[in-house]
Amino acid sequence: MKTLFSPPWWAASPHVQTILPFIFKVAKPTTFRQRQELPDGDFIDLDWLGQAQNGEPILVIIHGLEGNTESHYARRMLIEAKKVKIAAVVHHHRGCSGEPNRLARSYHSGDVDDLAYTLSQLKQYYPDSPLYAVGYSLGGNVLAKYQGSQQQHSLLERAVVVSAPLTLGACAKRLESGFSTVYQRFLIKRLQRKMLDKINTADLTEQMPITKKQLNMLNTFYLFDDKVTAPLHGFAGADDYYQKSSGINYLQHITKPTLIIHAQDDPFMTDDVIPSKDQLSPMVEYELHRFGGHVGFVAGGWPWKPKFYLEDRIINFLLSSNNNPTQHTTEETHKE
Template identity: 65%
Template sequence: MMRHFSPPWWARNPHVQTILPVLTKAGRPDLTRQRLELSDGDFIDLDWLGQPKAQQPIVIIIHGLEGGSESHYVRRLLNDCDLNSICAVVHHHRSCSGETNRRARSYHSGDTQDLQENLSQLRLKYPDSPLLAVGYSLGGNVLTKYLGENANASLITRAVVVSAPLQLSACAKRLESGFSKVYQSYLIKQLRHKAAEKVNNPQLSQDMPVSLSQISQLHTFYDFDHRVTAPLHGFDGVDDYYRSASGMDFLQYIQKPTLVIHAADDPFMTADVIPSAEQCANQVTYELHSQGGHVGFIDGGTPFKPRYYLEQRILHFLISQEA
């Protein structure tokens, strides 16, 4: 029986919901790493929990900005998959598995090509295993865009999208004000560090659109995406990137059962990420909670050992195949 999400009194603040999970990370089961060589000469790394038996589903976990197998939400889902003997694989974006990727380009919010290559390989190797996907934050936007782009041709059977910035420009602007600037600063430092590594690499520096001194002046997502992300990935500036990559317009084309979960108090978002019923295809189940923060959704336990709503909700939708 699915429980409804209701935060405890001590976790009603959106920043508590967002930050406490980072400070109280659970352990995770052992994983096996696989390197997937991509068609453009680059690579991504996949971390496997188990191997699928005949016709057993595979849960594909797509992390958020600068996340990976060590992210608190990924660890928790891997633990629950392990408890339920569910095979899972973490799809790392380029340069997010602990090793810098080979090319100047990296990953972005609308990059569905690497996901497509991974899914195609999984389908070839495990033709009888349903492919189920969970995307968090940036990874949720990527997943939404993939599902809409491919419609009935999607290789994913069922999907869950959590805390996705479906309107990128609005979310970038939101992170420039109030306490949300703390999150922006934390993430921008990581992005700047990776960009600087590539500028310092003689084999990549000529392909980088910025110098070291320019990187140090990039303090907002809008600036970073305009000077680095957009030119590196073939967009005509930040506005073209945000418009092309935002998942909102792809919701109407989704043809596979998909659950989208947002919290209205998400400090990374504004109301612009909330779709209307007309913007969602019939196969989309939209779940908006008044509280929950960004990839939080603590619904019990104690501040030292929180209990979460997300994992139960995700696996209930994917495995039991109920809305």
């Protein structure tokens, strides 16, 4: 049975919800790495917990912007998978597994091709194993777009999307004001460092769309996406990238059971990410909470040992025998 999320009194703030899990991470279970060569000559790494045997399910975990297996939510999800005895694998975006990817291009919020390739490979290796997936933040947007763009051809039996910036332009604008700028600065610096490494790589220098001096001036997501993400990935600019990559445009086309979880106080979001009923497929269950922050959902415990809502909810949905989600929300209503 689903439990409504309610934060403890000491974690009602969206920033406590967002930052606390980042500080107090659980120990990461032991994983082993599989390198996956891509058709374009690049690679991505998969970090495995266990192995699927005798047709057992596989949970694919898709991390957020500049995340990886070390991310707090990935660690907790791996632990939960271990508890219920299913294999799990973290799908790293290009360049996020601790080693720079080979090409000038990297990854972005609408890049479903690498995920589709991973899923096709898993289906080839383990044809009898049902595939499930959970995507967080940027990874959630990728997963939502994959589900909608693939429609009945999705290789996933069920999926969960958590704290996804489904309307990318509005989310980029949100991060330019208030305390949210702290998150933007933190992530932009990480992106700049990674791009600087590529500018300094002899084989890639001429392929870079900007210089070192120009890179240091890109202090917002909009500027970074307009001058780096868009040209490296075939978009006309940031607006073109946001329009074509926003997951909200694909929700009505989803044909496999998919749960979307948002918090209305998410400091990365605005209400523009909340879909209307007309934007949702009958196969999408939409859960909007008043509190929770960004990939937070601290449900209890104490600040130094928090307990969380997400893992039980995700596993319960993915392993549910109910194949017909109904459109509804928790605590709040759809945007009309």
